[in-house]
Amino acid sequence: MKLNSWFERFIEENNNKSEINYTDLVSQKDSISDGINHLAIPKIYRRLICEAIKNSDNINGYTQSEGHPLLVYGLQYYERMLAGLEADEDGFADYVRITAGATAAIQMSISYYANTYEFKKALIIGMSYYLFDKACEQQGIEKEILCDANGLCPRTNMLCKRIEENKGALVILTQPANPTGELYSEEDLKMILSSCKESGCILLLDLCQYDEMIMGEDFLNVNKTIYKANAGENVWIINSISKIRAIAGARMGYIVTQDEFFADYIRYCNEMFCFNHALGYENAVFTDIFYRIVLRAGERLKKKIIRNFRNIALQTVGVTCYQRVFKDILHSETLMEEAADFKKDIDNNMKIINNNYRFCIDNLSRIEGVEISELKGGYNFCVSIPKRGDEKSTIKKLSERAGTNLLSQKDFCYPADDSSDRIWIRISSALELERFQAYIIKIKEWIENE
Amino acid sequence: MNDNGIEKRVLAVLKDTLKKDYTIEQIRTNGLASLEVNSMTFLMLVTNIENEFDIEFDDDEINYEMFGDFDKFCTLIEKRMEG
Numbered sequence: 001m002k003l004n005s006w007f008e009r010f011i012e013e014n015n016n017k018s019e020i021n022y023t024d025l026v027s028q029k030d031s032i033s034d035g036i037n038h039l040a041i042p043k044i045y046r047r048l049i050c051e052a053i054k055n056s057d058n059i060n061g062y063t064q065s066e067g068h069p070l071l072v073y074g075l076q077y078y079e080r081m082l083a084g085l086e087a088d089e090d091g092f093a094d095y096v097r098i099t100a101g102a103t104a105a106i107q108m109s110i111s112y113y114a115n116t117y118e119f120k121k122a123l124i125i126g127m128s129y130y131l132f133d134k135a136c137e138q139q140g141i142e143k144e145i146l147c148d149a150n151g152l153c154p155r156t157n158m159l160c161k162r163i164e165e166n167k168g169a170l171v172i173l174t175q176p177a178n179p180t181g182e183l184y185s186e187e188d189l190k191m192i193l194s195s196c197k198e199s200g201c202i203l204l205l206d207l208c209q210y211d212e213m214i215m216g217e218d219f220l221n222v223n224k225t226i227y228k229a230n231a232g233e234n235v236w237i238i239n240s241i242s243k244i245r246a247i248a249g250a251r252m253g254y255i256v257t258q259d260e261f262f263a264d265y266i267r268y269c270n271e272m273f274c275f276n277h278a279l280g281y282e283n284a285v286f287t288d289i290f291y292r293i294v295l296r297a298g299e300r301l302k303k304k305i306i307r308n309f310r311n312i313a314l315q316t317v318g319v320t321c322y323q324r325v326f327k328d329i330l331h332s333e334t335l336m337e338e339a340a341d342f343k344k345d346i347d348n349n350m351k352i353i354n355n356n357y358r359f360c361i362d363n364l365s366r367i368e369g370v371e372i373s374e375l376k377g378g379y380n381f382c383v384s385i386p387k388r389g390d391e392k393s394t395i396k397k398l399s400e401r402a403g404t405n406l407l408s409q410k411d412f413c414y415p416a417d418d419s420s421d422r423i424w425i426r427i428s429s430a431l432e433l434e435r436f437q438a439y440i441i442k443i444k445e446w447i448e449n450e
Numbered sequence: 451m452n453d454n455g456i457e458k459r460v461l462a463v464l465k466d467t468l469k470k471d472y473t474i475e476q477i478r479t480n481g482l483a484s485l486e487v488n489s490m491t492f493l494m495l496v497t498n499i500e501n502e503f504d505i506e507f508d509d510d511e512i513n514y515e516m517f518g519d520f521d522k523f524c525t526l527i528e529k530r531m532e533g
Contacts, residue, residue, distance in 0.1 A: 087490070088490055
């Protein structure tokens with residue numbers, strides 16, 4: 001028997017199920033639909049990553065199984081501060097674990113739920129990243145996709161009703177929704193949290209594109225809402241650095257939880273299977289967290305924050321590395337300007353994302369039958385296109401015409417049913433303006449000519 | 451031994467940070483190193499002491515050994531306060 005016969009069978013079975021072609025796996029990772037942030041890496045990241053490589057900071061080893069301590073302490077501080085707590089105040093983010101991208105975090109969350117909770121069912125809210133679907137399938141968890149009649153996120157009342165009817169379920173919510181870009185309000189979130197708490201459900205909250213620097217005034221402080229609702233025990237947060245800072249290849253995700261056993265399970269997986277995150281990025285990420293906190297707290301708490309970060313750095317990377325990397329950053333006389341400059345890099349990317357979205361609205365929304373979901377956060381949104389044949393063949397034709405691989409609703413846990421005359425495709429707008437616009441024009445031409 | 455209130459203030463910081471009551475005698479006998487501190491509370495303890503006295507320890511002073519002897523620790527604070 002051929003040794004690769006199992007994999008051949010696997011490819012054959014799965015190529016029919018998904019838009020992802022397993023014989024050509026790399027193709028979807030460079031397109032207008034890939035969900036990757038292709039914009040400019042912030043300058044401070046570029047400088048500190050290059051310096052880390054030059055100085056071999058940690059790169060010649062593996063990180064600790066809970067994640068590099070600079071990141072564990074730095075992120076714990078940040079997550080608690082958002083919740084309104086002091087860095088050492090328990091009650092939120094008691095455990096922070098760094099993972100190899102949010103992907104590993106999703107896999108570990110779902111496998112932990114499958115092996116720990118009796119009621120093995122997931123409620124997936126709205127169209128969602130296909131990995132949620134796949135991981136549930138792999139773990140033998142029953143799943144139910146909750147969408148409204150149009151395929152968008154369901155109304156909160158309906159959603160809460162389903163939560164209450166499925167006590168002990170894993171409720172999977174991505175904010176902003178991926179692929180549609182929708183966002184639940186604070187009131188909605190409170191209702192969802194309350195239902196989860198009353199029903200003994202775990203809310204797996206994917207906040208991978210939910211960054212206060214990106215969101216600006218629209219930022220809803222999710223941590224504070226969870227903490228005030230006293231719902232921390234019922235929420236596992238998945239987050240990402242690599243997505244929001246345009247370093248997808250860094251594979252830098254993390255989990256925030258109050259569940260000690262879950263935190264231990266992540267350490268175990270990281271240790272046993274070498275799921276550890278990449279090294280070489282931690283100095284940049286630590287500085288990013290520092291700038292975020294300084295900008296949020298302002299001058300009043302600056303001195304205290306600097307001391308906190310200095311002591312974390314001294315205790316984790318030692319005096320030599322602290323003095324070489326962080327001393328000048330933390331004690332810079334122009335600290336606030338430098339932090340603002342970092343934010344400017346993020347803002348510039350946001351301008352491109354918003355311009356791209358606007359370009360789509362201007363060019364596609366007037367075409368009959370085309371609908372565009374509202375981009376309320378992150379950089380992914382959906383465009384509905386007319387169906388020509390079945391979903392797979394329509395997407396194949398459009399992808400060929402547009403010269404890019406497009407992912408459609410079947411890749412987001414929600415295949416178009418036969419009676420539907422439209423299909424949602426995901427558009428990722430974190431792409432350089434000219435390339436993005438060229439793709440949209442081709443999509444427009446296809447819709448109009450077909 | 452300090453008689454300038456430093457001890458009391460250190461004790462107050464310990465109480466606030468570690469959420470436990472200690473007496474000076476207890477700490478003098480058992481040493482600061484015997485306190486139940488994890489890495490995070492240690493970091494917070496150092497930061498809170500620095501905030502309380504508005505001082506900064508030298509980069510290479512910050513380690514568990516700095517808490518080895520209560521009186522020496524208070525003297526170190528006094529020294530930093532004097533600049």
